[in-house]
């Protein structure tokens with residue numbers, strides 16, 4: 200009988216250990232399979248800013264299942280109906296964008312849980328998440344392996360970060376540096392001083408609540424700094440960035456030689 204495997208991301212973060220991740224934005228099972236085999240602790244399947252849908256996400260969850268990494272699915276919003284569909288499809292670690300208040304965080308957690316455990320998640324006897332009815336205690340035990348990263352991406356989210364982090368069921372705060380810098384008037388410049396101050400305050404809010412904090416940092420110098428500061432859930436690159444920038448630089452290297 201296949202046993203429900205441990206959520207390695209949750210294990211690492213609960214032990215205050217760094218969990219290195221990669222972002223999967225290409226909405227393609229083959230590239231996600233390449234990323235999953237890289238030795239990464241977790242990977243993000245992005246259904247917010249990528250041409251992903253429920254079926255393409257399920258395909259990526261299926262290929263990632265062969266590797267010892269935790270796939271985290273970022274949904275386009277906090278819509279509970281969408282959360283139900285993706286969770287029934289096997290997404291047990293979620294990232295929800297632009298969480299701005301503890302009330303919103305509580306609503307997200309409620310959408311992840313069944314009624315006996317304080318939630319509103321719709322019940323279905325068999326789906327991919329419980330291996331089509333083969334995991335007999337899934338509905339009772341599901342929340343033990345669940346993971347929720349609440350994204351902090353605007354001034355209101357930063358202001359409420361401590362309450363969001365303290366919300367039962369929120370496992371991590373996760374800074375979206377692109378949206379946060381944009382919403383703080385520094386589009387494209389997450390290293391602006393006031394944005395860095397906001398990012399530091401999110402880290403402190405998580406720390407105060409005894410929760411980990413994460414961030415996307417595709418530049419190694421930034422990732423190293425955030426890890427040194429105490430962020431433990433750090434995405435250090437993406438399939439899109441590795442492929443696009445790698446291809447650009449490779450072609451350019453021959454152009455410069457030929458020119």
Ligand SMILES: O=C(O)C(=O)C[C@H](O)[C@@H](O)CO
Nearest residue numbers: 248352375376377378379415
């Ligand atoms: O705001 C951000 O930055 C993120 O949440 C990550 C981006 O959405 C990701 O797609 C990389 O651009």
